[in-house]
Amino acid sequence: MSSKPLDEVRDERAAAGLLPPTPATDAESLERQVRELGDWFHNLNLHGVHTAPNHFLGDFPTVKWKNVQRVIPEDLTGATVLDIGCNGGFYSIELKRRGARRVLGIDVDERYLRQARFAARTLGLDIEFQRCSVYRVNELPGKFDFVVFMGVLYHLRYPLFALDQVVKKIGGSMLFQTMIRGSDQLRSWDKDYPFWNTEIFRQPDFPCMYFIENSYAGDPTNWWIPNTAAVEGMLRSSGLDLLAHPEPETWLCRPGTRLRAGDYLLEQEIAGYPEDLADEGAHG
Numbered sequence: 243m244s245s246k247p248l249d250e251v252r253d254e255r256a257a258a259g260l261l262p263p264t265p266a267t268d269a270e271s272l273e274r275q276v277r278e279l280g281d282w283f284h285n286l287n288l289h290g291v292h293t294a295p296n297h298f299l300g301d302f303p304t305v306k307w308k309n310v311q312r313v314i315p316e317d318l319t320g321a322t323v324l325d326i327g328c329n330g331g332f333y334s335i336e337l338k339r340r341g342a343r344r345v346l347g348i349d350v351d352e353r354y355l356r357q358a359r360f361a362a363r364t365l366g367l368d369i370e371f372q373r374c375s376v377y378r379v380n381e382l383p384g385k386f387d388f389v390v391f392m393g394v395l396y397h398l399r400y401p402l403f404a405l406d407q408v409v410k411k412i413g414g415s416m417l418f419q420t421m422i423r424g425s426d427q428l429r430s431w432d433k434d435y436p437f438w439n440t441e442i443f444r445q446p447d448f449p450c451m452y453f454i455e456n457s458y459a460g461d462p463t464n465w466w467i468p469n470t471a472a473v474e475g476m477l478r479s480s481g482l483d484l485l486a487h488p489e490p491e492t493w494l495c496r497p498g499t500r501l502r503a504g505d506y507l508l509e510q511e512i513a514g515y516p517e518d519l520a521d522e523g524a525h526g
Contacts, residue, residue: 265364272364279357284330288364293330293357303332309489310417311336314388318342324386324411326376327394331358331369333417337388338367346382348374376404385413392419392492397463401451405480406508412497415485418477419492423452424469426490431471449475481507 263275265288272291276282285294285301299305315321319341325334328347338345347369349355355371362369374382376394389412395401408416427447435442442448449472458464468476473493477484482495 263360265360275360279360280353282330282357283354284332284357286330286332286335286361288361293361306419306489306492307332307336310419310492313486313488313494314340314417316340318388321387322346322384322413323388323390324348324379324382325390326379326408327392327397328358328371328390329354329393331361331371333390333392334358334369334371335362335365335367337390338362338369342388345369346386347371348376348379348382350375377407379404380407380410382411385411387414389416391416393421395420396467397461397465399465401466402476402480403508405476406506406511409480409482409497410506412495415494415496416482417492417494420473421464421467422470422473422491423467424450426470428471428474447471479507 263278265272265275269289269291272288276288276291276293282293283297284303285292285297294302314337317340318337321342323334323337323342323345325331325337325345325347328334328349329351331347334345334347347355347358348371349358350373352373355373358369358371362371376391376398377400389408391405391408395405395418398404425447429447431442431448443450447469449469451466451468451472453466454464456462458467470490474484477493477495481498483498484493484495486494488494
């Protein structure tokens with residue numbers, strides 16, 4: 243056991259990135275600590291100190307939160323929350339403020355996790371943050387009453403695999419958001435089309451995703467960007483019912499019935515479909 247004073251041990255762990263620094267009590271020192279944690283993508287208000295005041299999207303994510311918060315229960319007392327791709331912790335903080343018993347934020351970027359831990363500690367909120375990929379979210383124990391899956395899908399090389407994993411963790415409902423490009427129009431499409439019908443693929447509102455081979459908006463992690471019809475189709479395909487659409491990029495969803503022979507589609511995809519279903523999809 244170390245004989246060093248507890249404060250000294252904590253300072254060393256903070257310097258190594260294992261703990262957030264102890265929040266300062268004056269604005270000037272707090273601003274310095276915010277800067278030392280690197281560039282922030284979430285503009286948080288930490289006792290009057292803003293973490294990203296010059297964000298290119300404005301006061302983000304507050305500008306988005308103003309539109310989506312109305313579909314989230316104001317009282318989350320006793321609820322468990324999973325915030326996937328938590329970034330600097332904005333949504334984790336807002337849902338903890340609504341009384342959630344447990345909030346777990348996950349991300350793969352250690353810089354964002356350090357920022358989120360610092361923000362929660364500065365605001366005196368008990369929130370857990372851990373490094374975890376969305377592709378491994380199934381390894382987290384149990385389900386969560388409320389899941390936040392915002393600003394992540396288009397950064398994923400394997401978006402449907404990730405979405406199908408996330409669905410397994412939803413115990414109640416999920417707030418989902420993605421960047422959207424292309425058509426925002428919706429219409430009903432037939433369940434099936436003849437092999438020689440290629441005209442549907444020329445329709446701008448047919449469900450599609452745009453593949454970004456190199457980079458978009460200076461970000462090489464922008465891989466797939468769907469149009470609106472593709473988003474709704476993917477959510478339904480993963481077994482989700484669409485409850486609300488509070489703003490153009492965001493949906494509130496909840497799990498519906500499991501797909502195909504009473505199991506998650508992902509599990510059947512990995513295991514191989516039953517013979518009768520495989521025959522239905524045979525195409526030569």
